[in-house]
Amino acid sequence: MVISKEKIRSNPLALLFIAVSITVILFASRFPSDGQVGPGFFPIIISLGIIMFAVVDLMIDDDTALEMSDFDFKAAVLIFVLLLLYLGLMPILGFLVGTIAFLPIILYYSGVRSKVTIISISICLPVVLFYLFSRFFLVRLPEGIIPFSRLLPILPIGVIL
Amino acid sequence: MIDNVLHGFTTILNPFTLLLMVSGILLGIFMGSIPGMTATMTVAVLLSFTFTMDPTNGMMLLLGIYGGAVYSGSIPAVLIRTPGTPSAAATIFDGYPLSQKGEAGRAIRISTVASFVGGIISVLGLIFFSPVIANAALRFRSPEFFALAFFGLTIIASVSSDSLTKGMMSGLLGMLVATVGIDPIAGFQRFTFGVPELLTGVQFIAVMIGLFGIAEGLKSYSEGIDRDGKKVDQEIEGIIPSLSDLKSIGPVSVMSGIGGVIIGAIPGAGGDIAAFITYNEATRWIKDATPSFGKGNVRGIAAAESGNNASTGGALIPTLTLGIPGDSVSAILIGALAVHDIQPGPALYQEQTGLLYEIFMGFLLIYVFILLFGLLGAHYWVRLINIRESLLWPAIFVLCVIGAIALRGNVFDAWIMLGAGAIGYVLRLRGYPLAPMVLGLILAPIAEENLRRSLSLSGGSLDIFYQSPIALIILLLSAGTLILPVFRKVSPGLSDIMS
Numbered sequence: 179m180v181i182s183k184e185k186i187r188s189n190p191l192a193l194l195f196i197a198v199s200i201t202v203i204l205f206a207s208r209f210p211s212d213g214q215v216g217p218g219f220f221p222i223i224i225s226l227g228i229i230m231f232a233v234v235d236l237m238i239d240d241d242t243a244l245e246m247s248d249f250d251f252k253a254a255v256l257i258f259v260l261l262l263l264y265l266g267l268m269p270i271l272g273f274l275v276g277t278i279a280f281l282p283i284i285l286y287y288s289g290v291r292s293k294v295t296i297i298s299i300s301i302c303l304p305v306v307l308f309y310l311f312s313r314f315f316l317v318r319l320p321e322g323i324i325p326f327s328r329l330l331p332i333l334p335i336g337v338i339l
Numbered sequence: 340m341i342d343n344v345l346h347g348f349t350t351i352l353n354p355f356t357l358l359l360m361v362s363g364i365l366l367g368i369f370m371g372s373i374p375g376m377t378a379t380m381t382v383a384v385l386l387s388f389t390f391t392m393d394p395t396n397g398m399m400l401l402l403g404i405y406g407g408a409v410y411s412g413s414i415p416a417v418l419i420r421t422p423g424t425p426s427a428a429a430t431i432f433d434g435y436p437l438s439q440k441g442e443a444g445r446a447i448r449i450s451t452v453a454s455f456v457g458g459i460i461s462v463l464g465l466i467f468f469s470p471v472i473a474n475a476a477l478r479f480r481s482p483e484f485f486a487l488a489f490f491g492l493t494i495i496a497s498v499s500s501d502s503l504t505k506g507m508m509s510g511l512l513g514m515l516v517a518t519v520g521i522d523p524i525a526g527f528q529r530f531t532f533g534v535p536e537l538l539t540g541v542q543f544i545a546v547m548i549g550l551f552g553i554a555e556g557l558k559s560y561s562e563g564i565d566r567d568g569k570k571v572d573q574e575i576e577g578i579i580p581s582l583s584d585l586k587s588i589g590p591v592s593v594m595s596g597i598g599g600v601i602i603g604a605i606p607g608a609g610g611d612i613a614a615f616i617t618y619n620e621a622t623r624w625i626k627d628a629t630p631s632f633g634k635g636n637v638r639g640i641a642a643a644e645s646g647n648n649a650s651t652g653g654a655l656i657p658t659l660t661l662g663i664p665g666d667s668v669s670a671i672l673i674g675a676l677a678v679h680d681i682q683p684g685p686a687l688y689q690e691q692t693g694l695l696y697e698i699f700m701g702f703l704l705i706y707v708f709i710l711l712f713g714l715l716g717a718h719y720w721v722r723l724i725n726i727r728e729s730l731l732w733p734a735i736f737v738l739c740v741i742g743a744i745a746l747r748g749n750v751f752d753a754w755i756m757l758g759a760g761a762i763g764y765v766l767r768l769r770g771y772p773l774a775p776m777v778l779g780l781i782l783a784p785i786a787e788e789n790l791r792r793s794l795s796l797s798g799g800s801l802d803i804f805y806q807s808p809i810a811l812i813i814l815l816l817s818a819g820t821l822i823l824p825v826f827r828k829v830s831p832g833l834s835d836i837m838s
Contacts, residue, residue, distance in 0.1 A: 217529055317391070
């Protein structure tokens with residue numbers, strides 16, 4: 179059993195895991211040690227385990243049924259970028275406005291073309307979730323620079339949980 | 340015990356708890372009926388609804404979702420040959436052929452009754468066996484608990500994927516992530532990089548929402564949502580299964596239920612493995628099956644459905660007694676309890692007996708409701724299959740974000756969730772199972788604390804693990820779980836000799 183270049187190319191994550199583990203070992207070895215089992219002991223043991231299994235994985239390089247073969251990577255990247263923007267802008271726009279802005283874009287990208295559907299989901303869902311979490315469960319949701327959510331009427335719902 | 344049972348029933352029979360239970364079941368049936376929407380994802384995404392509830396109410400909602408989703412996964416399996424949840428995969432074998440004969444209603448009614456039987460058996464197993472296991476586990480000390488945590492990780496890694504090495508890497512990665520934050524023994528800050536939010540560690544619930552919500556969503560978009568375009572237009576008629584069908588499926592439902600509990604109690608096995616094994620056992624056990632299995636045999640549907648539903652209660656046995664999750668959903672339930680500072684394990688049976696019996700009685704009632712809703716609402720549930728993913732995923736993404744924010748009221752946890760989602764997607768792309776990672780996150784604190792305590796007691800010597808027969812046996816089992824598959828792969832021809 180040898181680790182060929184081809185196996186390394188077909189399994190880049192195993193290499194990444196080895197690199198991360200080595201970095202962790204370097205960091206953890208600097209932790210103060212009170213005897214043999216200080217704060218760095220467990221991360222080092224875990225990292226060595228990852229390295230060991232990554233090497234074995236590179237040696238045997240077995241495909242699993244879970245592996246995705248027919249996929250569109252771009253679609254996932256685009257959705258992820260949308261989510262990054264949604265979350266990144268949330269402290270500025272707030273949950274309510276941010277979600278009302280995010281939903282039409284992702285719905286349209288998902289293939290929904292009915293304007294009525296897009297508008298109704300984009301407005302109803304954030305408002306319902308806002309009332310449910312912010313006013314009912316008393317979760318502090320981001321309000322944004324301009325707290326538009328405060329303009330929503332206070333419904334007579336008490337916390338009964 | 341009778342007092343505890345009565346206390347459990349009286350507590351859960353209040354209108355609000357019943358409302359949550361019913362809501363959970365309906366949400367579970369709704370999501371489970373849609374292919375691709377798994378029970379794990381549904382529970383993870385809707386976990387945030389329970390943060391401000393008391394533990395019993397929260398658990399009733401989540402267990403309702405769990406039971407409902409596992410049951411309803413059979414509906415698309417019967418109608419369109421696509422399981423709603425992985426645990427319904429074995430239901431296709433006989434459910435779909437029966438549906439093709441125009442007997443979809445009959446298949447769904449059989450599936451409902453078998454799900455009920457399996458579910459009830461599993462809860463009874465949980466009620467009668469979990470206190471015994473918890474009582475035995477009370478004698479466990481640090482070496483045994485470390486061994487148990489390690490065994491949990493190895494068995495989960497071995498059964499959750501066809502690659503043990505990838506499963507173990509995923510699990511160990513989860514363990515590594517769990518070391519972020521203040522060290523539990525020395526109080527030293529590890530890998531926090533000056534970020535104050537990381538002092539308390541990475542919130543594993545945020546990671547779970549990312550792995551089971553965001554990563555699954557990204558995977559769905561990658562594969563193309565609404566790609567099947569399968570429309571269901573079959574009418575489901577009738578409510579009660581015929582007496583001859585009930586007689587026919589009775590014994591196999593009970594046997595598969597018992598089998599499902601045992602398989603479900605093995606950490607990491609889950610409903611899909613339980614269903615396949617109980618189905619396979621039924622084909623061997625029933626010799627004179629007419630029609631034969633795979634051609635629309637009602638006993639085949641009963642075996643698979645009773646088995647997968649029985650695994651739900653089975654999975655809760657190691658979860659509640661040892662703190663080791665039986666499956667992915669149980670891992671999330673540990674998170675749900677952790678929010679309320681409740682730590683599953685043997686001590687739970689001493690300190691929270693009331694809560695436990697509320698959970699047990701509630702779970703029993705959930706299966707009664709599933710039977711009622713399943714039989715009365717089958718006509719409506721089949722229409723859920725036609726709901727488009729393009730409407731669901733955007734809403735699920737919003738729920739993931741709100742769920743992560745609701746954890747501690749900050750956006751930082753939502754970033755962690757999104758990061759976990761991206762990592763989970765890349766891992767899925769390369770065939771790494773995600774369940775071991777979650778298990779690693781949960782088991783790491785148990786493993787680290789008990790390993791370090793053991794070594795401190797023994798002055799750094801590993802003898803402490805040999806001196807405890809229980810720890811030694813568990814560690815040997817773990818070693819066997821790890822070494823055998825790797826040895827077979829590395830040594831060609833060895834598997835031939837061994838088999």
